[in-house]
Amino acid sequence: MGANTSQVSDLSESQSIRTLIGPDAISENEPFWNQLISFTFTSPTSMFGVFDHLSVSLIVQNNPRSGNFGALVRVFLSRTKELKISTECQDQLFIWQAHNALFLVRCLLKVFIREMSEEELHLQFSYQERAPGTYGSRYTQIIFFHYVNSFVLTTVTTLLVLLSYQLFHKEVLREGLIYSYLTRGRCLSLTSRLVKTLLYNFIRQEKCPAATHVLQTQSDGGGLLYGLASGVASGLWSVFTLGGVGSRPGAEQDQNPLPLSNQSLLLLLVLANLTDGPDCPNPYRQAVTCFKNTQDSSSIPSPQPHTFQINFNSLYTALCEQQKSDQVTLLLYTLLHQNSNMRTYILSRTDMENLVLPILEILYHVEERNSHHVYMALIILLILTEDDTFNRSIHEVMLKNISWYTERVLTEISLGSLLILVVIRTIQFNMTRTRDKYLHTNCLAALANMSAQFRNLHQYAAQRIISLFALLSKKHNKVLEQATQSLRGPLGADDTTVLPDYAQDLNVIEEVIRMMLEIINSCLSNSLHHNPNLLYALLYKRELFEQFRSHPSFQDIMQNLDTVRRDSVFLLSFKHSSVYI
Numbered sequence: 156m157g158a159n160t161s162q163v164s165d166l167s168e169s170q171s172i173r174t175l176i177g178p179d180a181i182s183e184n185e186p187f188w189n190q191l192i193s194f195t196f197t198s199p200t201s202m203f204g205v206f207d208h209l210s211v212s213l214i215v216q217n218n219p220r221s222g223n224f225g226a227l228v229r230v231f232l233s234r235t236k237e238l239k240i241s242t243e244c245q246d247q248l249f250i251w252q253a254h255n256a257l258f259l260v261r262c263l264l265k266v267f268i269r270e271m272s273e274e275e276l277h278l279q280f281s282y283q284e285r286a287p288g289t290y291g292s293r294y295t296q297i298i299f300f301h302y303v304n305s306f307v308l309t310t311v312t313t314l315l316v317l318l319s320y321q322l323f324h325k326e327v328l329r330e331g332l333i334y335s336y337l338t339r340g341r342c343l344s345l346t347s348r349l350v351k352t353l354l355y356n357f358i359r360q361e362k363c364p365a366a367t368h369v370l371q372t373q374s375d376g377g378g379l380l381y382g383l384a385s386g387v388a389s390g391l392w393s394v395f396t397l398g399g400v401g402s403r404p405g406a407e408q409d410q411n412p413l414p415l416s417n418q419s420l421l422l423l424l425v426l427a428n429l430t431d432g433p434d435c436p437n438p439y440r441q442a443v444t445c446f447k448n449t450q451d452s453s454s455i456p457s458p459q460p461h462t463f464q465i466n467f468n469s470l471y472t473a474l475c476e477q478q479k480s481d482q483v484t485l486l487l488y489t490l491l492h493q494n495s496n497m498r499t500y501i502l503s504r505t506d507m508e509n510l511v512l513p514i515l516e517i518l519y520h521v522e523e524r525n526s527h528h529v530y531m532a533l534i535i536l537l538i539l540t541e542d543d544t545f546n547r548s549i550h551e552v553m554l555k556n557i558s559w560y561t562e563r564v565l566t567e568i569s570l571g572s573l574l575i576l577v578v579i580r581t582i583q584f585n586m587t588r589t590r591d592k593y594l595h596t597n598c599l600a601a602l603a604n605m606s607a608q609f610r611n612l613h614q615y616a617a618q619r620i621i622s623l624f625a626l627l628s629k630k631h632n633k634v635l636e637q638a639t640q641s642l643r644g645p646l647g648a649d650d651t652t653v654l655p656d657y658a659q660d661l662n663v664i665e666e667v668i669r670m671m672l673e674i675i676n677s678c679l680s681n682s683l684h685h686n687p688n689l690l691y692a693l694l695y696k697r698e699l700f701e702q703f704r705s706h707p708s709f710q711d712i713m714q715n716l717d718t719v720r721r722d723s724v725f726l727l728s729f730k731h732s733s734v735y736i
Contacts, residue, residue, distance in 0.1 A: 175227070175259075176210055178217045183226045183233070192230070192255040211266050218279055224263055225280045231256040261313045268319055273332045311353075311418045318425050327430055334429060338438055347463040350426070350442040354465055356419035357486075358473045420482050427489065444493040448500060467500045471510070478513035481528040488531045491538045502542050508552050508570050511539070515577045516559050521584050526591075533581070533597050536574070540604035549574060550610035563615060571605065572613035578602055579619045583626065592663055599670040606677035610685045617688035621696050624671050628699055631664045665708050672703070672712045679719045 171191045174181065181187050218224050234253035267276050317333050336342060426439035438461050445459035448467040474490075477483040487510075490497040501510065517524055517532040524532075539545050550571035557565050557573065562580075565573070578598050585594045612620075638657035675693065678686060700716065703709040 175223050176213045176217060178220050180221045181223055181226055183229045188230045192252045194255055214266055215270050227260060231260055261316050264316050273320060277332050311422050315422050343438055346438040347442045347461040350439060351463050351465060353419040353423040357416050358469045360416050424482060424485055447496050475509040484528060484531045488535050491535060502545055511570060518577050518581050521581055536601045537597055540601045546605045546608035568613045572616040575616045576619055579623050595667055602674050606674045607681040609678040609682055612686050612689050614688045617692040621692045625699050627668050634660050676712055676716055
């Protein structure tokens, strides 16, 4: 095969691959391995092209006799030991061979994980008689996982493949061989280092090196060392980015221009969300929830065993810039929810608009997002609005010409008023499309958290608050009328289930209406003089509230609103005698 293999189809049909998956054992000292891992094409995006269905069956059938998979792993480990020396000597042979060997390991792992259990995968490392001086099966696996964690820049995707067993199980995997290797023993000591490296990969947002840059540099006389370094970078990028370099110039890199950042983030989230073991907590979750700012000079030792320091400003900037992907939103939610150091830092920022605006844009385009992304964005707002300082400060930040808000031209509006508009729009979308009770509840909870600190609401935001109440009132009357008609009509055998449905719908709508009344009441009670636009909108549509004055579910809050309204009418009459009440 060797240098003559320049595309995936050549590799899948080569005699070397057939020998690898055949029944004959191949010692790791054989020259065969140098030939096998000396192919020159860029690793493809899909690994399925390397092994066809016939090859898959042969791998599973023959490896127990040949043990060639374990030999391949040991070949990879032997090449990794030479990487530092190879770099210092400007010799990229071992770098390319380690890259290619890891690619083949990943392809075979994906086959094994699809076809067998973790216990059977464990045996794939050990099939083959042990010769004197060779590694035992368990030692080989431990060393492999240790190098995977140490050599993270080229093995992020391999770790993701190893952790993909959950995809093939309906129940949550709480224990397993792969889990134990990653959370105990030698890998445990690398926990904080791995998490920190993955976070910095996400922070740096580095793009793929151009595949043609090496040739251009060398032809322009840029120097052998610089050209070699660029070539090594391009080669290493391709193994952990699933072939992002040069596989299809332009198209894939445009869709995924930050492959290392994205893959590192995915791996970080997978590790942090592994379930706790029966006898030990998840160390990666501990590391994610307790790391500190590099500017933190506190001498108080952390009780957590896997804490480390990272630049919060750089992490905050990356979180603000990359919120279009749901995995970044999940990371932000995880940090706000579980890392008190990061939450305190974020809430102390004076440029919160850089973080809040991307979240609002996600909610504004709710019809284009999956429900999980929308929920995460909404819960992030809910966490932020639990802080009174945040609720006050967002009304002091003025924005101009929000391009993505297309329903109305907003030449100037506060961040707080924009947040209200987007949340109300999300509620209205949910009422007409998804009808998710919990989405309603979370949206209204965020507004309720903010309501006491509403300040100088934009005229359009005030109108939309009253318009939402009008929509709820109309819906309430419609359901009430349907329920009344069903009581008057004859009940058939299948009609007995109608009444409970109407009663349930009515209860849900009345809960939402009460929350809206509480939001309006809280705003007017705490900051009446700061919100003339809401007061005018309320007086203009005061007939909407008449029907609820005698309703037993709303009498208490309506009495308070009437008191506030009478006081406001007096104040307005005194200040503007020409206002028609």
